Amino acid sequence: MKLVIIEPLGVEKDRLLKMAVDALKDSVEIVYYDTKTTDTQELIERGKDAEIIVVANNPLNEEVINGCKKLKLLSVAFTGVDHIALDACRANGVTVCNCAGYSTAAVSDLVFGMLIMFYRNLAACDERARNAGTKDGLIGCELEGKKFGVVGTGAIGMNVANIAKAFGCEVLAYSRTQKEVEGIRYVSLDELMSESDIISLHVPSNAQTKGLISAEKIALMKPNAVLINTARGPVLDSQALAVALNADKIAGACIDVFEMEPPVPTDHPLVTAKNTILTPHVAFASKEAMVKRAVIVFDNVVKYLAGNPQNVM
Numbered sequence: 001m002k003l004v005i006i007e008p009l010g011v012e013k014d015r016l017l018k019m020a021v022d023a024l025k026d027s028v029e030i031v032y033y034d035t036k037t038t039d040t041q042e043l044i045e046r047g048k049d050a051e052i053i054v055v056a057n058n059p060l061n062e063e064v065i066n067g068c069k070k071l072k073l074l075s076v077a078f079t080g081v082d083h084i085a086l087d088a089c090r091a092n093g094v095t096v097c098n099c100a101g102y103s104t105a106a107v108s109d110l111v112f113g114m115l116i117m118f119y120r121n122l123a124a125c126d127e128r129a130r131n132a133g134t135k136d137g138l139i140g141c142e143l144e145g146k147k148f149g150v151v152g153t154g155a156i157g158m159n160v161a162n163i164a165k166a167f168g169c170e171v172l173a174y175s176r177t178q179k180e181v182e183g184i185r186y187v188s189l190d191e192l193m194s195e196s197d198i199i200s201l202h203v204p205s206n207a208q209t210k211g212l213i214s215a216e217k218i219a220l221m222k223p224n225a226v227l228i229n230t231a232r233g234p235v236l237d238s239q240a241l242a243v244a245l246n247a248d249k250i251a252g253a254c255i256d257v258f259e260m261e262p263p264v265p266t267d268h269p270l271v272t273a274k275n276t277i278l279t280p281h282v283a284f285a286s287k288e289a290m291v292k293r294a295v296i297v298f299d300n301v302v303k304y305l306a307g308n309p310q311n312v313m
Contacts, residue, residue: 149196
């Protein structure tokens, strides 16, 4: 049986291959590609003889899935699978597993890193300190006492909610599935948007969530509110957000994800919007998270080969 790691996974090659061999022993032949490509024909060439393919966030469209005739398992080194042609996988009998949980700490860290950077004017403070400046005009805000809205309380959203509680925030939540957790109050999305000082998005990208945070929802936000998106770009109307920011209808936004994978076009509405902190889809990318997801990727393969697949999408 042949396993193809079709793109780099953010772990050093020697370490990654040792992890694969330690997990899988001699049960599969392992082929590793240390370069990324988005070319459909090249992806088909890489995966055409593989029964198992490991992929991270590289898009695999219907043509690629159909071109990999022997494919039986797709082990996705990512939480979201909206970049995978799932319908084609189902039609071809391909099992798809994800790596839920690997980036919970990393994404949560960035949520609060960006928020504190925004609240405490850290970029401007750094510039002032390097140029013989003072704190004048740079008095920031505290998290304590703020209403912190979490949209989506899966693993990452719940971790963010718990950290917000530790900062002394009142936590509001909106989610398809509600959980009984002390200190978290579930409300409607409209109530969350209108009451929260901080709103952090943690929902997957699918037909139900596309455009969830629309112009109408953004219009409900308070003038002092900050919106954070480390989830998926399509869940948010970027143009409407930019309009609200530029008109000073809301205080700011911290955005890690866009409608496309970086590089983000320079004419994207949020690139020039006021009061924004932008990062190039980096929330998941810590050294520790890359190792965690590699462990899950190969464990998914082990469980599949044993007839007990896990993390099936």
